Amino acid sequence: MIGIFLITHGSLGEALIQCTCHVLNKxxxxxxxxxxxxxxxxxxxxxxxxxxxxxxxxGQGVVVLTDIFGATPSNIAKKLIAPGRVEAIAGVNLPMLLRVLTYRERDMHTVVQRAVSGGCDGVLHIK
Structure with a gap:
């Protein structure tokens, strides 16, 4: 199973984890x-x-999720990257995190692809 490491400003990471716990009930x-x-x-x-x-x-790697590309959390995440084993994605949101959790039993490439698409697809204009 691929691990998940959130590096964010302030308590955003913990808030995302709490929301995930609410959705998954664990x-x-x-x-x-x-x-x-x-x-x-x-x-x-x-x-x-x-x-x-x-x-x-x-032993299967870690996806590092961070909030704003170029800010301190993403700069720390960048120093942790080991291609194919530790990958970093900026722009974390709840849909992205849930997508990572859904696909984390698969390979790193699939998890990264699904995370980015989940993060983007989760942004909608509500009419």
Whole structure:
């Protein structure tokens, strides 16, 4: 099973996990989150991020989900990338996270593809 690691601003990651728990009626395994605050030094968080990555990895890899590309959380995620084993996706939202959970038993390529399409397809103009 592919692990999930959310690296986000503040408590967004934990809020997404709580929403997932509500939808699924349980907390998914192999899912961790790291909230980054304005006063955090990214270089200080990198060792912690590596430890948390190891917690989420059962040997099949980890998808790292982050909120805004180019911001501190995504810059930390970028340092964790190991192509094919640790992949990072920016723009996390609840549909994306649910899609990762749905396909995490498959291969990394499929999970990444489904995550991105789920995140995009989950954005709709409600009329």
């Amino acid at each position: 907390r998914p395994v192999q899912m961790v989150q790291l909230g980054v605050s304005a006063q955090d030094d990214p270089l200080d968080l990198l060792p912690l991020a590596r430890q948390m990555l190891a917690l989420a990895d059962s």
